[in-house]
Amino acid sequence: MSKIVVVTSGKGGVGKTTTSAAFATGLAMKGYKTAVIDFDVGLRNLDLIMGCERRVVYDFVNVINGEATLRQALIKDKRIENLYVLAASQTRDKDALSQEGVKKVLDDLKADGFDFIICDSPAGIEKGAHLAMFYADEALVVTNPEVSSVRDSDRILGLLSSKTHRAANDEPCIKEHLVLTRYAPHRVETGEMLSVEDVQDILAIPLLGVIPESTAVLNASNQGAPVILDNESDAGQAYDDLIERFLGNSVDFRFIDNKKKGFFGRMFGS
């Protein structure tokens, strides 16, 4: 049984593409055949984060328009077995994606035996974001502990429960998961940042993962290697925990408490 998972947020810059890349890579590392699709038509970026930008020949819109087959357009990852990327088109035509076209590609991926199909949503609530969530079975709602991001995530939750294929057909609701990114425990401790509990209180959906603010994320994107491949890093390990929880294993949350600094650190540290 294939599962379609949308990675969405409403607000831009909160870590959707970073999360999509790490999530898809991690699932493939655990042996699941996984495809990750960039729905951000006109602003392709997943290919850069996945490190396959120079291997894009055909894209999502080419497949929808019948200019290439799905097999030609899927880019096989060079590091991880079972991992495939479908790049967004760079066209400026906003209507390049159609609902029927998206359905056909998703159905073909299912028929091809993919276990997971990850849809990396664009920011906003326009057509691309709508289509990315429309056929989803589950949703990762990526949120930063910051007012505008939390508010937009709540808007997205409203759309997930009303403007999707499942909602339109009275099927069971999309399973929603909260992914809190760029979390800084020391700022939470000083009362400057919303805590995990605060965000959970407001959004009221189950927490799947907390990714700490980490230098590893920029290092990963600089190199085009999803941060989960850096298994020494806090962010990489946090994504790994998140995937274990997604697969139904119970894993304690890490990186949510402030590490106490020593005397010298407190006096002279930053």
Place this chain on the structure above:
Amino acid sequence: MSFMDYFRRKQPTASVAKERLQIIVAHQRQQRNAPDWLPSLQADVLAAIRKYVAVDDNAIDFQMEQGDGCEVLELNVTLPEKALAG
């Protein structure tokens, strides 16, 4: 936190953020459950009232509430003071 920060500790702001979010999110959710025709009904009612009294856009407040087996549409119009005098 460095040595100097002990002398100029700022007021924590996360609690303010949480309070503001709780209010705005509750408001958003109320609108989420409202039927699609509510905004156009609101515009029509506002236009009808304006035929008789000059009121601002935010002088009208619509609330949809769901009770036991019934839905209540509550409409509040704040009339300007002059309207009552005349």
